[in-house]
Amino acid sequence: MASSWHACWIFDQSRSVGYNSKQNKPVALVQSPTLHTGASVSTTQPAEGGRMFQSIDDVKHRLKAANYLASDDIATVVFLADQLGKPLLVEGPAGVGKTELAKAIADALGAELIRLQCYEGLDEAKALYEWQYAKQMLYTQVLRDRVGELLADTQTLREAFERIAEEEDLFFSERFLLPRPLLRALMAEQRPVLLIDEVDKADPEFEAFLLEVLSDFQVSIPELGTIRARTQPFVLLTSNQARELSDALKRRCLHLFINYPSFAEELGVVRMRVPEASEALAAELVAFVQEVRNLALKKVPGLSETLDWARALALLNVHHLGVKEVERTLGVIIKHEGDQMRTRQSIPELLRRAQLRLREWEE
Structure with missing residues (x-):
């Protein structure tokens, strides 16, 4: 399988930011000075000084400080999304670091990350207020x-x-309003990062509603009037491509596709994130995972599974990858029973191909 990856994901999940209990307190919402209502309707633009990044190099530097190594492609798209005030749609297979990009952006900038997790049946009430x-x-x-x-x-x-x-x-x-993620993002006093995760899981009807909110960054509540964003959020949507998103939503966003990492990129991430794994083991397990991705599986392992496997093997004091070691720990990287059966049958051949890949890389 040809592999083209736009970033080396080394985000530390223990540092990820998400919901904070204090953000859900109704009292804080009553005291917030950021709820702006009125009869007139106007498109919100980022406030003066609201831009997050100064240059493409600034994007790369800040994301690296947040343990996310961004390529020129990723840094460029993030910079343009910030400067143009447009949402960023990040598509790609599960487990390649799409969600982590949003977390890294928020972490690097000290911004609040407001996350809306999409699912089938999600409606306006759960997303808005x-x-x-x-x-x-x-x-x-x-x-x-x-x-x-x-x-x-x-x-x-x-x-x-x-x-x-x-x-x-x-x-x-x-006093009695309970804001959900979309409204919280509009009411935020400081420019937040709004992560709309796995938007492809939501119904097309919700996608149409979302498009309306992202077009004007304002909503109407019958009892309160029109609520406008004080400062336009940095919006990042992710999709695992479970279904095709509408052309209207795609036109509204800048687009970024993140694929599975190359061997060298994935090995670099494992070495940095799992230093307890030996050099030889890291190379062997990455080569094995790269070969597994060539199988016709329901769900091939992503980078997150590779990191989990490296930690598990290091914890078991494994220094060399053989048939026995793979069989004992296969459940760490393969999560479906049918996929496990298919992979188990191919372990010797996968190990052989992995060794060939290693020799080619070393040469």
Whole structure:
């Protein structure tokens, strides 16, 4: 299988950033000065000084500091997405570092990473906002006596209804609003990194809604009005190509494809990320994984599986890869039963080809 990889992923997963418990506190949302509403509609542009990167070299330098080695291709696309204010769509097989690119960007810049994990059936309520009905009911019970006083001088049901209606805005205010990832990104005071992960798993209807949000970076909430982003997020969408995305969404984004790494690139990542593995073992296991990717499997191992396997073999004090060592640990890199059966039958041949690959590389 021809392999063309645009970056060496060495992101340390232990340093990844994601949801923070304090970000979900309703009180913080009430106090936030970044909720801007109004009747007019306008396209949001990044605030002055909101650009993240100064140059392509700056992108490479900062991502390297965050343990992500970006090629010129990746650094260029990231820089252009930042400067043009356009979302970045990153496609490629699972396990090659698409999600880690977003994490590395946020980590390198000290920006908040807001992640929307897509799945079949995801709707606007889960992605945008919800009302905290339980909290509204609690306040209603606590204020029951005051409500009685408010209605004491009403004579008819209509009068009581209209009196209550005059106060309904109190129960549909920021105090009871629970922002989900998309709205959190629009409300962020400092420019965040918005990761829309595995967008290909969402339904086409949600994709259309997402396109609308990304076009203007504003949403309308009937009870509150139009909410505009104070500063346009850096948006990165990932896709494993489970389905074809719409042309409209692709036109809205810059595109980057990350494939499986070459032998030299993958070996470099393993050496840096798993220094406890011997030089010989690292080379042998990478060569083996490269050969496994040529099999007709349901899910071939990605770079993340290679790193896991290197750690597992080092933990077992393995210094040389043989049939026995592969059979004992095959489940680390092959996750489907049918794939495991097919791979087990080919282990001797895969090891032979891996040795040939090593000799060619050494020459």
